[in-house]
Amino acid sequence: xxxxxxxxxxxxxxxxxxxxxxxxxxxxxxxxxxxxxxxxxxxxxxxxxxxxxxxxxxxxxxxxxxxxxxxxxxxxxxxxxxxxxxxxxxxxxxxxxxxxxxxxxxxxxxxxxxxxxxxxxxxxxxxxxxxxxxxxxxxxxxxxxxxxxxxxxxxxxxxxxxxxxxxxxxxxxxxxxxxxxxxxxxxxxxxxxxxxxxx
Amino acid sequence: xxxxxxxxxxxxxxxxxxxxxxxxxxxxxxxxxxxxxxxxxxxxxxxxxxxxxxxxxxxxxxxxxxxxxxxxxxxxxxxxxxxxxxxxxxxxxxxxxxxxxxxxxxxxxxxxxxxxxxxxxxxxxxxxxxxxxxxxxxxxxxxxxxxxxxxxxxxxxxxxxxxxxxxxxxxxxxxxxxxxxxxxxxxxxxxxxxxxxxxxxxxxxxxxxxxxxxxxxxxxxxxxxxxxxxxxx
Numbered sequence: 001x002x003x004x005x006x007x008x009x010x011x012x013x014x015x016x017x018x019x020x021x022x023x024x025x026x027x028x029x030x031x032x033x034x035x036x037x038x039x040x041x042x043x044x045x046x047x048x049x050x051x052x053x054x055x056x057x058x059x060x061x062x063x064x065x066x067x068x069x070x071x072x073x074x075x076x077x078x079x080x081x082x083x084x085x086x087x088x089x090x091x092x093x094x095x096x097x098x099x100x101x102x103x104x105x106x107x108x109x110x111x112x113x114x115x116x117x118x119x120x121x122x123x124x125x126x127x128x129x130x131x132x133x134x135x136x137x138x139x140x141x142x143x144x145x146x147x148x149x150x151x152x153x154x155x156x157x158x159x160x161x162x163x164x165x166x167x168x169x170x171x172x173x174x175x176x177x178x179x180x181x182x183x184x185x186x187x188x189x190x191x192x193x194x195x196x197x198x199x
Numbered sequence: 200x201x202x203x204x205x206x207x208x209x210x211x212x213x214x215x216x217x218x219x220x221x222x223x224x225x226x227x228x229x230x231x232x233x234x235x236x237x238x239x240x241x242x243x244x245x246x247x248x249x250x251x252x253x254x255x256x257x258x259x260x261x262x263x264x265x266x267x268x269x270x271x272x273x274x275x276x277x278x279x280x281x282x283x284x285x286x287x288x289x290x291x292x293x294x295x296x297x298x299x300x301x302x303x304x305x306x307x308x309x310x311x312x313x314x315x316x317x318x319x320x321x322x323x324x325x326x327x328x329x330x331x332x333x334x335x336x337x338x339x340x341x342x343x344x345x346x347x348x349x350x351x352x353x354x355x356x357x358x359x360x361x362x363x364x365x366x367x368x369x370x371x372x373x374x375x376x377x378x379x380x381x382x383x384x385x386x387x388x389x390x391x392x393x394x395x396x397x398x399x400x401x402x403x404x405x406x407x408x409x410x411x412x413x414x415x416x417x418x419x420x421x422x423x424x425x426x427x428x429x430x431x432x
Contacts, residue, residue, distance in 0.1 A: 032274065032277070034274060036266075036269065036270070039266075039269060040266070043262060043265065043266075047256070047257050047261065047262065047265075048254040048255060048256045048257065049250055049251045049253075049254045050257075051254075051255055051256070051257035051261070052250070052253040052254040052255035053250035053251075053253050053254075055253070055255055056250075056253040056255075061258075065257065065258065065261055068257055068261060069261060069264055069265055069268065072261075072265045073265060073268050073269055073272055076269040076272060076274065077269075077272055077273070077274050077275055078274075078275050079274065080274065080275050080276060080277040081275060081277070086240070087240050087243060087244065088244060088247070090247055090251060091240075091243050091244045091247035093247075094246075094247040094250040094251065095243055095246075095247065097250065098215055098246070098247075098250055099215055102215040103340075106218075137248070137251045137252045137254070138252040138253075138254075140248075140252075141248055141249060141251075141252035142252070156214065156249070157249075159211065159214040159215070159216035160214050160215070160216075160246055160249045160250075161249070161253070163215070164216065165211075165216050165217060165218050166211040166214075166216040166217070167218075169216065178207070180211075181207045181208065181210065181211055182207070184210035184211055184214060184216070185207070185209065185210035185242075187210075188210050188213060188214070188242045188245050188246065189241075189242075191245050191248070192241050192242065192244065192245040195245065195248055
């Protein structure tokens with residue numbers, strides 16, 4: 001997977017792109033037919049993004065493994081429901097993973113635990129293992145995050161990486177709810193355009 | 200919730216920054232809003248990039264556990280004709296879900312990522328909307344009998360909405376029946392032939408139960424409940 005973005009960043013026209021035979025969409029079609037070998041190839045491509053996404057939110061490696069396992073099995077179980085014309089496979093998978101991670105921290109962690117997750121934010125960009133195949137992704141994302149205002153950046157990272165609700169983010173940043181919603185939207189649109197332009 | 204308010208929730212929704220109840224309300228709106236779904240898709244691709252950038256190789260033991268588990272995990276059949284799982288699919292879809300799990304409930308999950316198929320949108324049930332948007336609505340997630348779902352309850356409306364998916368196929372000639380359970384005898388709350396069901400006249404009931412009954416339902420439950428759930432709130 002030398003250039004994962006190639007299959008991943010397009011927003012509206014994925015379905016028009018020719019896909020390599022080892023592409024995730026094609027593999028998922030085979031997985032939907034019960035092809036376990038195809039699932040192993042899918043696992044190769046998605047396990048690190050899934051685990052990393054979940055770990056970032058959940059923090060605890062043991063719990064992150066559990067949530068990652070649930071997500072990966074869900075991908076197997078629901079592969080037939082993935083439709084490549086309606087979004088990229090990686091976005092589908094990571095949406096499942098992130099949702100599960102957020103649900104886990106909200107249901108299982110007391111508020112005191114959640115407070116403890118805040119200081120980790122500062123280490124966000126440093127603590128992740130430097131895996132070759134994701135370095136490019138990370139650098140690109142980091143650059144696009146760097147193009148955001150501080151409030152935009154914090155509102156997105158507190159929500160996505162720490163799993164806070166937008167009212168919690170508003171409280172942490174001491175800004176009105178309406179402002180947070182707007183900043184989140186501005187930030188995502190700006191990042192979307194930033195990431196898309198470079199594709 | 201006005202349309203303007205709802206639109207403002209797109210980005211928080213894409214970031215999973217809504218609480219359970221607001222998430223469900225928003226997904227209810229999404230089912231009717233094609234332009235929301237299209238914009239959401241772009242935002243989801245972006246948030247997924249945040250996840251991709253966090254990639255971290257999991258311990259090798261995870262692979263073994265996952266492969267073991269999928270070997271004994273039944274897969275979902277294709278969603279034949281039911282491209283929009285967060286709307287209110289009818290009986291056939293529920294039944295073809297067979298014994299498989301649908302971990303993504305009707306209103307939730309990746310369905311929101313997937314933009315809707317072109318064509319007319321089935322109108323959502325205004326009684327469902329009323330409960331979901333009630334000021335005192337409380338929700339609780341459900342994982343029972345092989346299915347997953349949510350109950351949202353509004354004391355002021357005296358109504359609840361139950362959404363379940365992934366329940367095992369009901370045997371031929373049988374129906375799932377909902378029961379209101381409280382200090383009095385269980386009262387029928389209707390058949391569960393769709394994934395989403397409105398339960399009226401909750402009154403003094405504290406729990407909702409589901410049994411398998413002869414087709415058309417029974418006046419009193421004839422079998423032990425598959426599961427009972429405490430009403431939230």
